Amino acid sequence: MDPSRSDLSQGDDALVMRAANGDREAFGELTNRHQRRVWMVCRQYVGVDEADAAAQDSLVKAFTRIGDFDRRAAFSTWLTRIAINTCLDELRRRRRAAPVVDEPEDGDGVGVLAQVPDGQAGPEARSMQRQAVASLEAGEKALPPRQREIFRLRFYAEMDLEEIAEALEVHVGTVKTQLHRAVHRLREELGAYR
Amino acid sequence: MSMHLEEPEISSAVAGLELKPVAEEHLAACLSCRQRVASMRELIDAQRLRFEAEAPDWERQRQEVLLRLPSVLTAGLERRRWWTRPLLAVAAVLVAAIGLKALWMPPPSSDPMAGLELPVEQILAEVDAMLADDSIPGFELIDPGLDDAIFENGAS
Numbered sequence: 001m002d003p004s005r006s007d008l009s010q011g012d013d014a015l016v017m018r019a020a021n022g023d024r025e026a027f028g029e030l031t032n033r034h035q036r037r038v039w040m041v042c043r044q045y046v047g048v049d050e051a052d053a054a055a056q057d058s059l060v061k062a063f064t065r066i067g068d069f070d071r072r073a074a075f076s077t078w079l080t081r082i083a084i085n086t087c088l089d090e091l092r093r094r095r096r097a098a099p100v101v102d103e104p105e106d107g108d109g110v111g112v113l114a115q116v117p118d119g120q121a122g123p124e125a126r127s128m129q130r131q132a133v134a135s136l137e138a139g140e141k142a143l144p145p146r147q148r149e150i151f152r153l154r155f156y157a158e159m160d161l162e163e164i165a166e167a168l169e170v171h172v173g174t175v176k177t178q179l180h181r182a183v184h185r186l187r188e189e190l191g192a193y194r
Numbered sequence: 195m196s197m198h199l200e201e202p203e204i205s206s207a208v209a210g211l212e213l214k215p216v217a218e219e220h221l222a223a224c225l226s227c228r229q230r231v232a233s234m235r236e237l238i239d240a241q242r243l244r245f246e247a248e249a250p251d252w253e254r255q256r257q258e259v260l261l262r263l264p265s266v267l268t269a270g271l272e273r274r275r276w277w278t279r280p281l282l283a284v285a286a287v288l289v290a291a292i293g294l295k296a297l298w299m300p301p302p303s304s305d306p307m308a309g310l311e312l313p314v315e316q317i318l319a320e321v322d323a324m325l326a327d328d329s330i331p332g333f334e335l336i337d338p339g340l341d342d343a344i345f346e347n348g349a350s
């Protein structure tokens with residue numbers, strides 16, 4: 001999707017090697033390159049209040065585990081996977097602290113996304129687009145968790161389909177199918193707003 | 195012009211999924227269908243921009259992450275110490291071998307140091323250098339308790 005991605009990934013390799021030898025400056029540069037994506041991923045899973053902390057935890061965890069990075073995926077994908085797992089751990093911790101009554105629709109372990117906090121669409125939203133955005137948000141929350149997850153990774157974290165598949169460890173065909181269903185369902189929900 | 199695209203095809207186009215060639219051709223030629231795709235994408239973009247407006251100060255976040263690394267690095271150094279034990283064991287074996295050789299094969303020369311082929315001082319100096327060098331490759335960094343340390347160290 002992003003034409004500079006392969007360049008970025010090549011540049012990452014040298015930084016990753018330095019960071020693996022404890023070079024904090026190199027890791028600082030890796031952070032600089034990827035922190036936006038990491039935060040946006042965390043934002044989608046744990047909500048705005050916890051996104052910064054979750055993103056920081058993810059980055060620190062990545063640094064400590066950088067020796068395990070085997071280059072089978074791009075560094076950004078590996079990092080995204082760490083961010084997702086960090087968020088899921090946090091959501092599980094929250095669930096243990098305050099059990100949620102309703103069960104996930106998919107029953108595949110991603111239902112914790114149902115606990116993603118509300119955004120700030122606001123009842124005073126007056127413009128058509130603001131109402132449409134509010135409807136989109138409501139529609140997203142009504143999606144099955146896996147569809148919502150894939151939709152958000154695709155459009156808000158701006159990951160391409162292969163990256164999503166690698167990060168979630170599912171087939172790219174699954175990503176395509178779930179993404180299509182998500183968009184289709186949202187369009188139905190949005191009705192006149194779209 | 196062929197019939198307008200069906201809803202599932204519009205959804206595919208919004209999602210950036212492949213379309214059948216005939217649908218692709220229609221989309222390229224039909225302003226109305228392109229607008230259906232574009233308006234949904236604009237809506238999604240507006241939502242993404244809303245999220246982006248909530249983003250933290252990136253430099254502040256980066257600095258906070260870097261501040262949390264030193265303690266992790268310390269943990270890393272501690273983790274590496276396990277490999278000093280095998281290295282010290284190797285050094286001990288080498289020194290013992292030298293001693294045994296000196297005992298069982300006394301040099302014919304009158305010079306007590308003449309037959310001592312292994313440079314003990316050099317070996318020990320090299321071992322010291324290896325112990326001091328954390329960048330020696332080939333040593334796994336293993337510490338199952340590290341995650342706990344990280345979370346104790348920072349926010350959760």
Ligand SMILES: [Zn+2]
Nearest residue numbers: 198199224227
């Ligand atoms: Zn048309």
